[in-house]
Amino acid sequence: MVVTTLYLSLKSRYNEEINRKVEMFLKAYGTSKPTRYTFPQVRKIARRFKDKLGQGGFGSVYKGELGNGVPVAVKMLESSTGEGEEFINEVATIGLIHHANIVRLLGFCSEGTRRALIYEYMPNESLEKYIFSHVSNTSQQLLAPIRMLDIALGIARGMEYLHQGCNQRILHFDIKPHNILLDYNFNPKISDFGLAKVCARDQSIITLTAARGTMGYIAPELYSRNFGGVSYKSDVYSFGMLVLEMVSGRRNSDPSVEGQNEVYLPEWIYEKITTEQEWELTLEMAAQDKEKMRQLTIVALWCIQWNPKNRPSMTKVVNMLTGRLQNLQIPPKPFVSSENHPTT
Template identity: 50%
Template sequence: MYADAKKSGKVILIVSLSITFGLLLAALLILIKFRRRINHSFSLPSIMDRRRASSDTANVEKLLQKYGALAPKRYRYSELKKITDSFKHKLGEGGYGAVFRGVLPSAGGGAPREVAVKVLHHSRPNGEEFLNEVISIGRTSHVNIVTLLGFCLEGSTRRALVYEYMPNGSLDRYIYSSSSAAAGDPPAAALGWEALQEIAGGIARGLEYLHEGCNTRIIHFDIKPQNVLLDGDLRPKIADFGMAKLCDTKESILSMADARGTIGFIAPEVFSRGFGVVSAKSDVYSYGMLLLEMVAGGSNVRAYAAEKSGDGGELFFPLWVYDHLLEDGGVLQMQSGGGGAGAGEEIARKMALIGLWCIQTVPASRPSMSRVLEMLERSIHELPMPPRPYHASPSNSPSPSHPSSYPSSTSDFTLRSSRLLTPESTA
């Protein structure tokens, strides 16, 4: 009897201890989970992130207040919804946001004004792209720079920019047009070579202004066809200053912690300091690539190069252009017939030659934008042949050589005959 009672007591004790241990373990697990949630919500990084976002927004506000009456007009987000009809008509989308068409109501009895509203939905928390656009464009006033009419800043997420509307869209629509190619004409034929030359000159004047005409030098860092807008008269205007950097006009070298730009248009020194220092010459490189793209869009260069390469490998387009620049057979000739074909061919060749000077690997070998404007005004026979380019990209970065620089004065120009011999193609 005593033994049974003793055995029963042990069972009760074991069961009680098991239940107690289970309850304690469950309570401990619940406590750990709860504390993790608390720590996640009130952890130092989380608190710091929120404080940083609030501080960044406050800094943006302070910088904008410094402009006072010179700052562009500020719009509420609700106003932008009304201007764009709730963001109904999308014009395009880029790396930092979408662009919508809108209409500003008439002011003082004037007519309503069409605008383009850029909503920055991928802006960095510190507002770098937003500030770049507002501050850099806010400092400019030039016929070849897009006009900033206003902005919106509500908290750290609702940020937008209001620009003048460009009815003819961006340049890439004309030089990469598939519809023109399907019709058998080069895309640029829709504009004509003289119009393309005027556009090239307008872009050059805009860049010269940014580099030399502003109180604070502005380096754009993202010159490409998509960032050149055309107004109703096909006048080019440089847009999208999200990657721009400002520096004192007395400083010729810019210090940067990160590479920026669009693959295919980035200067070698931007992604590898072994090629030289970052400066306004980095924009010159991008401009040179843009010129070569304009020429390629107005001729059969790309198709011809692909046919000749035949190995399916990656072809360095500027090198191919150099090897065939003045070769008989007309790879840079106008495809369309007509009496202006000869003049068009000379314009195409001149643009290609200037483009090749602009993309020299060593920055010091490239002309300034002022010199580029002089080159555009000259005959092709007055322009010296640039050194042969080589492939330099983020994945292919050989040690740069030091080719000769572009002549620094008009007396250094080498006169050439109408037919220049070039090396045989290595493509």
């Protein structure tokens, strides 16, 4: 009984601290867009939370509709560690920007412990659904080389805007297929800014107390500073891993996990590309399509160089993706062999 009372007291104090932090942020945020809604308004928009679209690390997402009939996705943030930061990050970053390849935040709610984020609705869900499922005609069409190049280019342009086009640089820290949403025309939009970090545009290195992101997509410098400082180049690494998954249709395996039967994906692809072998996905392609696949692969291998200084900026990535293959050189082996993978 005493333990339960103490737990509830600490939880209440913790929630009060989060509320205070969020309200301080919203006071400084002012009356800028997006719109602030009350919880009853959110419940009405989400149609009483009857149509659940999915469940994420920070809460559940429901399909809803604004008063003007515009379909939306409503993310209800559930009480958990870091919730205040997740909410603030979303509102402070995508709440103030607008780009064709970044999901739009249309509104939010903060009442006591209830917090919601209202986004534009993405009917074709996430890129992850299509990369790792080759059974449907839609998946096959979407992952045709020309479409794949368009999607990679759209993601790169969105990231370039975050890194170079805003008043302050926004580092996403969780670029992966699950966080790339597809609109009605399968245009990619970067989503989920809960781990984002804002810094000055001229700030090259930032300080983090711990690694953030998703295993398999996290740049090596986030684990160990022996590889270099944490910067916007950490997002570039994640983009490279995402593209390698697109071209191969395989999930990247983590080289730090011992006893894996699978070959580390970048190692496997690098071996194929340097020996000019083809892999399953390219066997029945026209020469022009194979060239596009090779172009995407080489760009991705540059992006996952273990030394951040050797990775291109997203501006250069855009130029590499829109240029000709003849100008692209195969990079040096971009990783430490899985047998010599460093410990944290």
